[in-house]
Amino acid sequence: MPSVTPNPALKLKPHLWLIRAIGVIVPRRWRADWRQEWEAELRYRETLLAEWDKLDWQTKVDLLRRSLGAFWDALLLQPWRLEDEMFQDLRYGVRMLWKKPGFTFIAVFTLALGIGASTAIFSVVDAVLLRPLPYPQAERIVSAREVDAQGRQITFADRNFQDVQARSRTLAAAAEYVSQLTTVLGGSEPVRLQVAYVSRDFFKVLGVQPAVGRAFLPEETKVGGNPVAVVSAGYWEKLLGSRSDLGATPLRIDGTNYTIVGVMPRGFNFPKDAEVWLPIEPFPESQSRTAHGIRVIARLGEGVTLAKARAELSTIGKQLKQENGKDIDLVDIAAPPLQEALVGESSKTLLVILAAVAFLLLIACANVVNLLLAQMTARQHEFDVRAALGATRLRMARQFMAENLLLSLLAGGVGVLLSFWGVQALLLLNQNNLPRADEISVNLRALAFTFAISSLVAIVLGFVPLLRFGGRDLQARLKEAGRGQTANASSHWLRATLVMTQVALTLVLLVGAGLLGKSFMKLLQVDPGFRTDSAVAMEISVPVQSGNNEAQARAYFYQQLLERVRALPGVVAAGGVNGLPMTGGGADGQFLIDNNPALKGYGEFRIATPGYFGAMGIQLLRGRLLADSDSPDAQHAAVISNALARQYWPNEDPIGKRIQYGNMDGDMRLLRIVGVVSDVREFGLDANPRPTVYAHYLQRPRQAWSFTIVTRAQGDPAALIPTLRTTLQSLSRDVPAEFRTLAQVFSSSLDNRRFSLVLFGVFAVVALLLAALGIYGVTSYAVTQRTPELGVRIALGAQGRDILRLVIGQGMKVVLIGVALGLAGAFALTRLIANLLFAMSATDPLTFAGIAVLLLFVALLACYVPAQRATRVDPMVALRHE
Amino acid sequence: MGKGYLSYSATAILQAVASGYRYGFDIMDITGLPSGTVYPALRRMEETGLVISRWEKEGAAQREQRPARKYYEVTRDGEDVLAEAVRRYRLAEHLRPTTTKAKPSRQQG
Numbered sequence: 001m002p003s004v005t006p007n008p009a010l011k012l013k014p015h016l017w018l019i020r021a022i023g024v025i026v027p028r029r030w031r032a033d034w035r036q037e038w039e040a041e042l043r044y045r046e047t048l049l050a051e052w053d054k055l056d057w058q059t060k061v062d063l064l065r066r067s068l069g070a071f072w073d074a075l076l077l078q079p080w081r082l083e084d085e086m087f088q089d090l091r092y093g094v095r096m097l098w099k100k101p102g103f104t105f106i107a108v109f110t111l112a113l114g115i116g117a118s119t120a121i122f123s124v125v126d127a128v129l130l131r132p133l134p135y136p137q138a139e140r141i142v143s144a145r146e147v148d149a150q151g152r153q154i155t156f157a158d159r160n161f162q163d164v165q166a167r168s169r170t171l172a173a174a175a176e177y178v179s180q181l182t183t184v185l186g187g188s189e190p191v192r193l194q195v196a197y198v199s200r201d202f203f204k205v206l207g208v209q210p211a212v213g214r215a216f217l218p219e220e221t222k223v224g225g226n227p228v229a230v231v232s233a234g235y236w237e238k239l240l241g242s243r244s245d246l247g248a249t250p251l252r253i254d255g256t257n258y259t260i261v262g263v264m265p266r267g268f269n270f271p272k273d274a275e276v277w278l279p280i281e282p283f284p285e286s287q288s289r290t291a292h293g294i295r296v297i298a299r300l301g302e303g304v305t306l307a308k309a310r311a312e313l314s315t316i317g318k319q320l321k322q323e324n325g326k327d328i329d330l331v332d333i334a335a336p337p338l339q340e341a342l343v344g345e346s347s348k349t350l351l352v353i354l355a356a357v358a359f360l361l362l363i364a365c366a367n368v369v370n371l372l373l374a375q376m377t378a379r380q381h382e383f384d385v386r387a388a389l390g391a392t393r394l395r396m397a398r399q400f401m402a403e404n405l406l407l408s409l410l411a412g413g414v415g416v417l418l419s420f421w422g423v424q425a426l427l428l429l430n431q432n433n434l435p436r437a438d439e440i441s442v443n444l445r446a447l448a449f450t451f452a453i454s455s456l457v458a459i460v461l462g463f464v465p466l467l468r469f470g471g472r473d474l475q476a477r478l479k480e481a482g483r484g485q486t487a488n489a490s491s492h493w494l495r496a497t498l499v500m501t502q503v504a505l506t507l508v509l510l511v512g513a514g515l516l517g518k519s520f521m522k523l524l525q526v527d528p529g530f531r532t533d534s535a536v537a538m539e540i541s542v543p544v545q546s547g548n549n550e551a552q553a554r555a556y557f558y559q560q561l562l563e564r565v566r567a568l569p570g571v572v573a574a575g576g577v578n579g580l581p582m583t584g585g586g587a588d589g590q591f592l593i594d595n596n597p598a599l600k601g602y603g604e605f606r607i608a609t610p611g612y613f614g615a616m617g618i619q620l621l622r623g624r625l626l627a628d629s630d631s632p633d634a635q636h637a638a639v640i641s642n643a644l645a646r647q648y649w650p651n652e653d654p655i656g657k658r659i660q661y662g663n664m665d666g667d668m669r670l671l672r673i674v675g676v677v678s679d680v681r682e683f684g685l686d687a688n689p690r691p692t693v694y695a696h697y698l699q700r701p702r703q704a705w706s707f708t709i710v711t712r713a714q715g716d717p718a719a720l721i722p723t724l725r726t727t728l729q730s731l732s733r734d735v736p737a738e739f740r741t742l743a744q745v746f747s748s749s750l751d752n753r754r755f756s757l758v759l760f761g762v763f764a765v766v767a768l769l770l771a772a773l774g775i776y777g778v779t780s781y782a783v784t785q786r787t788p789e790l791g792v793r794i795a796l797g798a799q800g801r802d803i804l805r806l807v808i809g810q811g812m813k814v815v816l817i818g819v820a821l822g823l824a825g826a827f828a829l830t831r832l833i834a835n836l837l838f839a840m841s842a843t844d845p846l847t848f849a850g851i852a853v854l855l856l857f858v859a860l861l862a863c864y865v866p867a868q869r870a871t872r873v874d875p876m877v878a879l880r881h882e
Numbered sequence: 883m884g885k886g887y888l889s890y891s892a893t894a895i896l897q898a899v900a901s902g903y904r905y906g907f908d909i910m911d912i913t914g915l916p917s918g919t920v921y922p923a924l925r926r927m928e929e930t931g932l933v934i935s936r937w938e939k940e941g942a943a944q945r946e947q948r949p950a951r952k953y954y955e956v957t958r959d960g961e962d963v964l965a966e967a968v969r970r971y972r973l974a975e976h977l978r979p980t981t982t983k984a985k986p987s988r989q990q991g
Contacts, residue, residue, distance in 0.1 A: 033952075040943070040951040041907045047946060066907065069917025076922045 015042050015060075015067040026074045027081035034077075038070050089402030096403055103375060104407070107368045111411035111457060113766060114364030116418025119442065119450045121357045123423050125350050126449075127440040133339050134267070134439070136207040142306070143341035144174070144296040144313060146330035153334050156294040158286045160320060160330060164296075167316050170309040174298035175202035176280065179271045181706055183541040185252040185734055187239030192541055192736045194273040195253060197280035205299045206270060210262030212236075213246050221279045229258035232275040233266040251276065254543055254705070255550060269438060271295070288663050289320075289328040290590040297338060310335045326600065329590065342435045349752075352833055353759050356512065359505045360763045365457055366498045367774050372404075372461060373495055374781055401462035408461065412454030416447065430755035432748065492782070499771075499778050500818040506764070506771040507822025507855055508829055513764035514847045515830060516757045519837040523753065528746065529680035529689060530581060531617030534572075535742040536717040537580055538709040538724055540735050552632075555701035557731070558709070562609060564727050565711055570720060573712040575612030576697065578704040579604075581682045582749040587703060591693065592660040593648065595670060601648050603640075603691040604682060605664045607704040610696075613639075613677060615710040616742075623655045623675035630696045637696055638671035644691030645676045661693060665702035671695060684749050686838050710742070717741045756836055768855070772862045779811040780866040790870055791878020800871040807870045811863035812856075819852055888967040891915055892923045896956065896964045899933055904953035924954055932960035 019038045026034045042063055049055045097104045132138045145153040146160065156176065165174045179196040200221040203209060210230055220228050229251050236242055240260075250257035258278060300309050317333035376383075383396060419442050431437045542557050558576055565574045579586025586604055593599035610626045612618075621642060630637045638659065645654045654673050662668035671693070679689035697704055713720050721739045728737055783790070790803060830842040888896065891913070898909045910920050927933045933954045943950040956964065 036949045037906070037952040040949040041905060043948040044905075044946075044951055045907055047948065066910065066917045069919075069921065072918035073921040073925070076925070 013046075015063045018064070018067045019070055022070050022074050025081070026077055030077065030080075034074070038067065042067060089399045090406065092399060093403035093406045097406060100375070103371060107371055107407055108411045108414060110364045110367050110770065111408065111454075112414035112418055113770075114361035115412055115415030115450060115453055115457070116422055117357050117763070117766075118361050118453055119415060119419035119446050120422030120426060121350075121354055122449050123419065123442050123446040124426055124434065124440050125354050126445055128343055128350060128434060128436050129347055131439065131445075133342075133436075138339065139337060140300040140306075141205060141207075141338040142298055142300065142309065142335040143338045144298055145334045145336075145341075146292070147317070147332040147334050148329045149331050154329070155292040156296050157289045157292050157329075158294050159289050160328065161294055161296055162285075163320060164313065164316055164333065167319075168298075168309075168312060170301050170304045170312045171298045172301040172304075173201040173204045174296065175199045175205045176294045176296050177202060177271060178280070178294055179274055181539070181541055182253055183543045183734070183736055184276060185543060186249050186257075187235065187251070188241070189239065190543075190734045190736050191239065192539070192738060193235070193275040194271070195276045195278060196271050196274040197278050197283065199280050202277070202297075205297050207299070208265065208268055211265040213260075213262035215262055216279050221281045223282055225279065225282055227256050227258045227282070228261045228279065229253075230262040230264060230277040231260055232264050232268065235275045236263045252543065253278070267438070286666075288589075289324055291587075291663050292329070292589060293587055298335070306335075306337065326597070344435065346433070346435060346752075349756055349836060352836070353756065355832070356509060356760055356763050359509055360767055361453070361457075363502050363505050363767050363770050363774075365460060366502045367770050367777075368407075369461060370495055370498050370774055370777055374777070397462065401458065404461040405455070405458040408454040408458035411457070412450050415454070416442065416450055419446070419450070426755075426759075429758060430751050433752045433755070495778050495781070496814045499774050499814050500821065502767075502771045502774045503815055503818025503855065503859070504822035504825055506767040507819055507851065508826045509760065509764040509767045510851045510855060511822075511826040511830060511848060512833060513757070513760040514851045515833065515837055515840070515842060515844060516753075516760050518844065518847055519840055520750075520753055520757050522840060523685050523750070523838045526681070526685040528581070528685060529618065529678055530742075531712075532742045532746040534714070534717050535615065535617075535710055535712045536720050536724065537740050537742060537745060538711070538728070539580070539706070539738045539740075540709070540728070541706045542732070542735055551701040551704070554704060554707075555698050558609065558697060558704070558707055561709060561728065561731055562611065564731070565709060565724065566611070568711075568720070568723055568727065570714045571711055572714055573611055573614040574709060575615040576609045576707050576709045577612050577616075577694075578607040578697075578707055579682075580708040580710070580745065581680050582684060582745055583708075584683070586682070587664055588690070589661075589663045591663065594658055595660045601644070601659065601691070603644050603693050605661060605703065606692060606694045607697045607700055608639075608694045612694075612710065615712045616680075617712075618680060619678040621676045621678060622653070623673070625675050625677070626694065626696045630699060632698050634699075636667075636669050636671045636699045637674045639675040639677055639694040640673055641689065641692040641694075642676055642679050643689050644693065647691055659693065661695070665700060667700055667702065671700075686753075717743075753836070753838075756833075768858060771855075772858050775811060775815060775859050775862040776865060778814075779807065779863045780869070782810065783807060783866045783870045786870075787873055787878050790873045791875040794873060795875035795879065803871045803873075804864075804867045807867035808860070808863045811867075812859065815856065815859040815863075819855060822855075823848060823852060888963060890971055891919055892927065893964070893967040893971055895920055895923050896927060896932060896960060897968070899954050900956045900961065900964055904955065905951055906954075909954075927960065928954070931957060932963055933957060 016039060019035060019042065023031055023035045045063065045066075046055070049059050133141070135141060144156070144164070146156055148154055158176070161174075161176045165171075168174065175198060177196055177198040179194050181192055182195045184191055184193050184195065200216065200218070203215045209215060211233065213230075215230060216228060220226050227250075231240070231251075246260040246263070250259050252258075253276070264277070298309075300306065313333040313335050317330055320328055321331050386396065387393075423440060423442055427434070427437060427440065434440065542554050562574055562576060565571060586606055588602070588604045591601045591603065591605075593601055608626060610628055610630075613620065613625050622645075623639075626637060626639055638661075640654060648654070649657065654676060657673050658670040659673070660668060660670050677694075680692070681687060681689050682692070683690070697707075709724075711717070711720060711724065718741055724739065725737065728735060793803065793806075826848065827843055834842040894913045895909055895915065898912050901912075903909050903912045906917070906921060906924065909915075909924075910917055913920070924933065924935075928935055933956055935952050935954050937950045937952055940950055
């Protein structure tokens with residue numbers, strides 16, 4: 001390489017300065033040549049220009065411009081640079097990790113646990129909370145709700161929706177929809193599916209059109225229009241064989257034939273689980289402004305802000321209230337963005353779980369850092385020799401980072417595998433209650449997250465040990481190494497701090513798990529109001545010819561079915577209802593007492609058979625239950641729940657009173673109250689029982705298009721299922737049914753709570769294990785370091801007891817501080833899970849105390865083992881080490 | 883991209899070198915391509931053996947009190963590839979510079 005001539009007038013030559021600066025990033029071995037090449041060209045040109053008298057500012061700028069290209073040149077040389085030194089570091093790192101398989105395995109596994117759990121949780125949080133809905137400009141879709149006088153958000157009444165749609169100027173489109181489980185015939189087999197009844201602009205609001213065929217035409221979306229249907233891709237593939245002639249065979253739903261005109265794109269899933277969409281307009285509109293159940297979505301108009309639309313809807317709501325007074329429930333209209341409405345309460349839970357998993361990751365990192373510190377001390381000599389041979393701190397730091405990057409990447413890889421299983425497990429736990437569950441998967445975003453976390457971990461791991469070691473006197477250390485003593489106060493302090501942090505974080509997680517667990521136990525003690533054992537629920541939707549007697553025909557079907565079911569061997573009792581508790585089903589609305597518009601009431605409306613209460617184990621408190629004598633021509637009878645009786649007739653006997661519930665099914669005949677039954681917790685153990693009215697299924701059959709037959713058995717209820725199925729089929733082959741035991745129904749109502757509990761529990765247990773390992777590791781290490789000292793003590797007459805006390809005392813001191821910090825932290829943080837708790841405070845002192853004791857006990861065990869080892873130190877061997 | 887494939891701008895650069903424009907900045911001038919394109923291309927071509935680089939003789943540089951410049955020459959392989967590329971980019975024929983730079987005298991190296 002030719003020598004570089006000295007550079008005289010370097011100053012005031014920006015183009016040359018630039019080359020100097022850019023040269024920094026060129027790989028070291030090419031740097032000198034590279035610089036010379038560029039400088040030579042620039043200087044040569046400069047000289048030429050000077051010769052030609054052309055060295056003015058324009059040509060100077062030109063020179064600068066040319067030298068800018070050097071940056072690009074240097075940038076493209078980067079791969080060689082990294083390759084160079086990075087590969088060396090990585091090869092060395094691999095060798096180091098290979099030499100210590102035990103350490104590598106534990107470190108990788110510990111980190112993988114933390115990273116895997118974080119990725120799994122992140123996948124869920126990302127799909128549910130972060131990712132926008134899969135519709136064009138989804139942030140401009142809102143879900144509209146009525147707000148009642150108590151401030152609760154409730155579903156719409158049809159007429160109110162019509163008014164909103166007519167009056168609004170800020171919405172580009174609005175649509176109403178309801179969906180229910182219905183039997184659908186016409187495919188390869190009869191199935192019970194979620195069928196959605198949607199209004200004209202439904203697909204317009206969402207911005208999605210059928211992938212095959214078309215949506216509804218305007219003439220189909222009105223009374224008397226041709227019955228048409230749009231189906232999901234899943235249904236089309238599985239039950240229609242993906243046939244191209246959509247209209248070949250119609251679907252038969254509730255006695256009407258629907259011609260299929262379109263197939264939605266794969267993955268389209270709104271409303272939840274819907275597989276068939278029908279126009280809602282042909283169905284008779286309810287005139288009531290208080291019969292709820294309609295859901296509404298709307299798209300904001302062009303250029304309209306969310307705030308503006310919400311303000312307008314609120315105004316319309318208030319207008320409607322003013323115009324209709326007591327005939328309307330709503331006092332306002334709320335319009336949260338659709339994503340918010342869908343996600344609802346689960347966002348709080350998910351964020352808390354995300355925080356918990358972050359704790360777990362921190363604890364795992366702390367463990368590995370401790371492991372690394374131990375490693376570092378063992379390798380101190382190696383580093384000092386390298387430093388003596390000329391390696392800079394930066395170089396060694398880089399080498400460290402390479403090793404830790406390897407560790408983290410390995411851990412990240414294993415973590416990704418673990419996260420796949422983790423996501424599966426999470427879905428198994430709570431698929432039904434997680435909104436957007438079908439969008440949850442470990443995808444590219446989750447992988448990018450994993451990579452980011454792994455890299456962050458690598459950086460953290462890499463710096464901490466080096467910070468500790470940097471800047472100490474090299475000579476002194478080499479001398480120390482010769483003597484075999486390499487521990488020092490600051491190392492111990494760092495490790496102690498890590499253990500303290502671990503203990504504190506673990507305590508917080510344990511307290512969280514403890515609170516959730518205790519809360520869950522309390523919840524299980526609540527009486528649901530019915531017996532959950534030994535009973536099977538059979539959910540059916542009976543397709544009948546549509547017509548005036550459609551509802552009656554259905555009711556007679558149920559009657560026949562129940563007769564046959566009761567005759568089966570092993571059946572103790574059987575009955576039916578149109579909305580089983582804890583399945584979220586059933587209508588609610590306003591009623592009038594004694595047909596007096598001034599006396600209004602509000603309750604849940606159910607259609608039941610006489611045998612229902614016996615089959616469910618619901619107690620009769622006064623009067624009588626519904627009976628077979630309550631025939632369609634007799635006076636309409638009703639049984640009410642205790643809550644309703646206490647609310648509206650607190651000081652009188654409600655038996656004999658009459659209510660008008662025409663609101664719900666159009667039948668204005670008065671219902672005479674014949675009995676009061678015990679409350680049932682319709683909406684879960686943690687919700688108060690709602691006032692309920694039960695009408696007789698033969699007298700008021702209209703609302704019973706979907707029905708659940710409950711059969712109480714003598715022995716195992718699941719054994720009855722095949723017989724029940726055959727019995728049903730003996731009556732009709734076209735009625736699919738879903739079977740669940742009441743125990744299963746009850747259990748699924750607890751899915752949400754169980755989800756949080758299991759997750760917290762798993763994190764807490766893992767954290768406890770890791771913390772125990774951490775404590776063990778530090779204590780064990782301390783014992784090793786103090787072996788000479790212990791040897792001296794034993795030689796001077798110390799007993800086993802004394803040694804134990806010394807070692808355990810030292811270890812537990814750190815733990816105690818950690819526990820104190822943890823208790824303070826838990827006290828501050830558990831308020832975040834207060835809304836997940838049932839009937840107890842987030843600072844329940846018993847739980848806090850119990851967990852603290854548990855942790856101290858585990859810590860004691862972890863200290864004990866190395867302490868025992870300390871008592872067996874042979875003073876002769878120990879002293880010889882000096 | 884194997885040894886044999888040249889992009890349009892790389893063809894232009896290689897052709898410039900073959901025509902006697904051997905120094906980086908001269909190539910930039912004659913092809914009109916910016917330094918951010920020319921230099922990376924030269925490095926790539928050197929790596930794949932289409933050109934080789936040499937430093938000019940010390941004497942000339944020292945006299946003018948500047949560092950020795952680096953110049954590039956086309957190799958046999960490079961000539962083959964260039965001929966192939968010129969065939970492919972028929973327009974390249976027309977891009978051949980009308981003035982061929984005089985080969986450097988012995989004094990300049």
